[in-house]
Amino acid sequence: MLLIECPWCGRCEQSEFHYGGEAHLTRATSASDNTELTEFLFLRNNVRGDTAERWFHATGCRRWFNAVRNTVDDRFICTYKPGDTATQGTTDA
Numbered sequence: 001m002l003l004i005e006c007p008w009c010g011r012c013e014q015s016e017f018h019y020g021g022e023a024h025l026t027r028a029t030s031a032s033d034n035t036e037l038t039e040f041l042f043l044r045n046n047v048r049g050d051t052a053e054r055w056f057h058a059t060g061c062r063r064w065f066n067a068v069r070n071t072v073d074d075r076f077i078c079t080y081k082p083g084d085t086a087t088q089g090t091t092d093a
């Protein structure tokens, strides 16, 4: 069973969380052209290794947070609150 460290609730089972996609995206604005809007809506990095993601604690505190996860071994490196940086987060044991 995979455990994920919620920055507010602590360690909980993976089934309590929902994946929310890539973290730290730059949103398209009303001034964006079609290329920028297309990239924002449809193009995502497909990283092999450590990547920043958004996660939602659906059956817990119902808050969003960020996590750095290694996509090769599915190991969470750290989790951190929105607005914080990855180095301020909690590390997985």
Ligand SMILES: [Zn+2]
Binding pocket: 006, 007, 008, 009, 010, 057, 060, 061, 062, 063
């Ligand atoms: Zn939580």
